[in-house]
Amino acid sequence: MNFVNSLIAVSAEELLSGASLVLLLVAAWGGDKAGRAISIAAFAVLVGAAAIAVPALVGSLGGTASMAFDGHIRLDAFASFAKLLIYLGAGFTLIIAPGFFDREGGLRAEFPLLVLLAALGMGIMVSANNMLTLYLGLELNSLAAYVLAAILRSNGRSAEAGLKYFVLGSLASGILLYGISLTYGFTGTTSFDGIRAALGAGPMSIGATFGLVFVLSGLAFKVSAAPFHMWTPDVYEGAPTPVTAFFATAPKVAALALLMRVSLGAFGAQPGAWQQIVIFASLLSIVIGALGAIGQDSIKRLLAYSSINNVGYMLIGLAAGTAAGASAMLVYLVIYVVTTVAAFVVVLALRDADGNAIESIPDLGGLSRTRPGLAFAMASVMFGLAGIPPLFGFYGKFVVFQAAVQAHLMVLAVLGYVASVIGAFYYLKVVKVLYFDDATDKVHGQNPFANGALLIASSLFLSPLGYVLTPWLSGLASNAAAALFRLT
Numbered sequence: 001m002n003f004v005n006s007l008i009a010v011s012a013e014e015l016l017s018g019a020s021l022v023l024l025l026v027a028a029w030g031g032d033k034a035g036r037a038i039s040i041a042a043f044a045v046l047v048g049a050a051a052i053a054v055p056a057l058v059g060s061l062g063g064t065a066s067m068a069f070d071g072h073i074r075l076d077a078f079a080s081f082a083k084l085l086i087y088l089g090a091g092f093t094l095i096i097a098p099g100f101f102d103r104e105g106g107l108r109a110e111f112p113l114l115v116l117l118a119a120l121g122m123g124i125m126v127s128a129n130n131m132l133t134l135y136l137g138l139e140l141n142s143l144a145a146y147v148l149a150a151i152l153r154s155n156g157r158s159a160e161a162g163l164k165y166f167v168l169g170s171l172a173s174g175i176l177l178y179g180i181s182l183t184y185g186f187t188g189t190t191s192f193d194g195i196r197a198a199l200g201a202g203p204m205s206i207g208a209t210f211g212l213v214f215v216l217s218g219l220a221f222k223v224s225a226a227p228f229h230m231w232t233p234d235v236y237e238g239a240p241t242p243v244t245a246f247f248a249t250a251p252k253v254a255a256l257a258l259l260m261r262v263s264l265g266a267f268g269a270q271p272g273a274w275q276q277i278v279i280f281a282s283l284l285s286i287v288i289g290a291l292g293a294i295g296q297d298s299i300k301r302l303l304a305y306s307s308i309n310n311v312g313y314m315l316i317g318l319a320a321g322t323a324a325g326a327s328a329m330l331v332y333l334v335i336y337v338v339t340t341v342a343a344f345v346v347v348l349a350l351r352d353a354d355g356n357a358i359e360s361i362p363d364l365g366g367l368s369r370t371r372p373g374l375a376f377a378m379a380s381v382m383f384g385l386a387g388i389p390p391l392f393g394f395y396g397k398f399v400v401f402q403a404a405v406q407a408h409l410m411v412l413a414v415l416g417y418v419a420s421v422i423g424a425f426y427y428l429k430v431v432k433v434l435y436f437d438d439a440t441d442k443v444h445g446q447n448p449f450a451n452g453a454l455l456i457a458s459s460l461f462l463s464p465l466g467y468v469l470t471p472w473l474s475g476l477a478s479n480a481a482a483a484l485f486r487l488t
Contacts, residue, residue, distance in 0.1 A: 006068035009075050010127075012052040012083065016120040019045040020113055027109035035107035036098055042112035043094045046119065050087040056080040057476065067129065071191055074129035074261075081330060081480035082126040082257035085337055089249030090119045092341045092454065097242040099448040100348055103355050104152060104240070111151060115246065118144035122254035126261070131180045131190040134258065138176070138222070141251060142169050148246065149239040161238030168221070168231040176218025182211030183266075192266040200269030212267055216277050219262065222255035225315065226284040229308045233292070236304035241357070244300060245344035248307050249337045256311070256333060260318055260326060264484055271321045278319045279412055283419075285312030290422040294429075298359050299350070302426065303343055306385055309423050310336055316416050317400040320407035326481035328399035331473055335384075335396040335462070342458040343381045349374055351445025358442055361430060366439025374443070375434045377455055384462045386427040387420060392466030399474075 007014065023038050030037075057080035066075040094112055101107040117140065124137030146169060150162020184190050186207040187198035199208060221228040236244045263274050289309025296302040314336070317329030350358040358364070368375035384393030397420065404413040447455065461469075 003069075006073070009066055009068040010073060012049040013120055013123050015045060015049050015052065016116055016123065020116045020120065023113055023116070027113060030109065032106055032109050035101075035109040035111065038109055039094050039098060039107060039112040042116050043091055045116060046087045046091045046094070049119070049123075050084055050091075053080045053083045053087070057084065057480070071193065072130040072133045073124075073127045074192075075127060076480075076486070077483035078257070078261070078480040079127040081476060082253060083123050085253045085333060086119055086122045086126070086250045089246065089253060089337055089341070090115050092249065093242055093246040095450050095454055096245065096345060096348060099451060100240065100242050103351075105154075108151060111148070114144045114148050114151075118148070118246075119250065122250060125254045126257040128258065128261070129192045129265075131183065131192075131195075131266075134262070135173075135177065135180065138258070139173065141254065142173065142222075145169075145247065145251060148243045149235055151243065152240055155240075157238035158240060161235045164231055164238075165235045172218050172221035172228065175214050175221070179211050179214025179216075179218060182207055182214060184211075186211060192261070195266040196269045199267065204270045204273055209273060212270075212273055213277065215262065216259070216274060216281075219255060219259045220281055223252060223259060223311050224304075224308055225281045225311050226288040226308060227281075229285065229288065232308060233296075233301045233304040236307075237298055237300045237359075241300070241344060241348055244303075245341060248303070248340045248344070252307070252311070253333055253337060256314060256329070260329065260484060263318060264321070264326065275319055275321055278315050279409075282312045282315035282319055282412070283415060285309065285315065286416055286419045286423075287312075290419055290426070293423070293426040296426070297361050299347055299361055299364075299430075300359055302361070302430070303340075303347075306423075306427075307340070310385070313397060313400055313416060313420075316404050316409075316412060319412060320403045320409060322403065322407050323478070323481045323485050324406055325400070325403035326484055327474070327477040328403040330477040330480055331399050332396035334473060334477075335393055335466075338458050338461050339381060339384045339393055342377065342455055342462065343385070345447065345451050345455045345458070346374060346378045346381060348451060349445050349447045350443055352442050353444045355445070358445075361433055362437075363440055363442045364430075364433050365437035366434075366441070367443055368435045369439050370441050371443055377459060379431045379434055380459055380462060382427040382430050386424045388424065390464045390467075392462045392464070395467065395470065 026034055027038055057077050093115055098107050121137045121140030128134040128137055146162055146166040149165045150159050152158035186205050187195045224232040267274050285308050289305045293302050293305035314329050314332050317325040352358055384391045387394045387397040401413045
């Protein structure tokens with residue numbers, strides 16, 4: 001593919017980068033009072049980028065991948081599927097953010113710009129076919145994320161969250177970069193296709209194995225998989241709630257998609273080497289996420305441990321090492337993103353009469369008697385995250401366990417199933433507080449219209465009505481997974 005065709009192939013990234021630069025000038029001249037207009041424009045840009053990605057997803061059915069910039073960028077159905085989820089998560093963030101920041105002194109003009117730049121970096125991540133492109137996209141996303149976590153400069157918790165995220169994120173980036181350098185040293189290339197070919201020529205050397213371990217360790221931090229999860233509860237709790245919702249959706253999708261492409265693509269010739277690491281991280285994440293959430297009184301910290309727990313379940317699909325496992329992982333990701341958005345929309349509505357955020361779970365006692373609609377929405381989210389039928393959240397866990405069984409990972413599936421019982425405990429604890437504890441009558445906040453509409457739409461998707469979409473969702477996920485396994 002020549003240079004002009006390469007530019008056409010990355011038109012979604014060009015739209016995001018060009019719009020970011022234009023809106024940056026608008027922000028410089030208009031100041032924070034232009035924040036809402038910039039946010040609306042940024043949302044429109046994300047819709048445009050998604051529209052560009054849709055034909056690539058549909059058009060690559062059964063076709064070959066397109067390579068751009070001398071093989072550094074791979075454009076296929078898998079990348080398009082991940083980009084659509086990323087833009088969806090980023091768009092949700094821009095919808096729920098203005099109402100929150102209006103109560104905190106106004107929406108800063110740079111907030112939507114940082115979301116756009118992070119989305120640009122994530123788009124590069126999921127399309128990367130070279131370790132250097134991978135690192136470029138990862139750092140662009142990470143730098144924007146560090147600033148987003150600390151965007152409320154007058155808030156001590158937000159500043160602390162940004163600092164912790166920056167320090168630990170820099171450490172993870174160093175680990176990843178060291179792994180990339182080792183991989184290059186022992187394979188002679190940074191191309192995913194070249195690494196796969198080099199590793200498939202014989203037994204994996206000790207040096208290449210160390211490179212694999214460091215690369216996967218760096219990526220495990222980005223997906224908040226145990227034992228590299230330590231930043232998640234503090235950052236989720238301290239960051240502004242819309243930013244936390246963003247971290248729990250779009251960057252999670254990008255990092256997991258990148259982990260899939262690196263494991264199944266670059267290191268796909270040596271599945272026995274990376275599968276052991278993924279299985280270990282999966283089980284540890286499930287157990288630590290479940291046990292860590294049990295003692296939490298903060299709803300945001302509980303959702304942080306819930307995200308660690310859910311990453312563990314998604315990694316079961318990756319551990320299968322099959323197209324069915326990858327497809328199951330993508331289905332789980334879609335359900336998880338929508339459920340997480342619904343959870344944080346509910347959290348945004350938890351405010352007292354003075355407009356202060358309520359994050360303590362005991363303060364939600366008897367919410368079903370004072371705010372029945374809000375209590376029902378939160379209970380639905382909790383049941384969905386627990387994977388309790390007939391809610392649609394059950395389907396995500398079902399498909400990953402099914403993929404593990406088909407890949408003869410029966411022990412992993414059984415252990416994951418048993419550990420899900422532990423997870424159900426802390427979700428049901430929240431429901432018990434909502435419906436059976438004495439009423440505290442502390443929640444008086446109201447959701448803005450946009451947030452309410454978003455909550456209704458996501459609740460319908462997560463209800464048993466969501467099963468109507470399973471043929472369509474499974475079909476798209478299967479096509480994306482097949483593209484991931486299709487070599488150039």
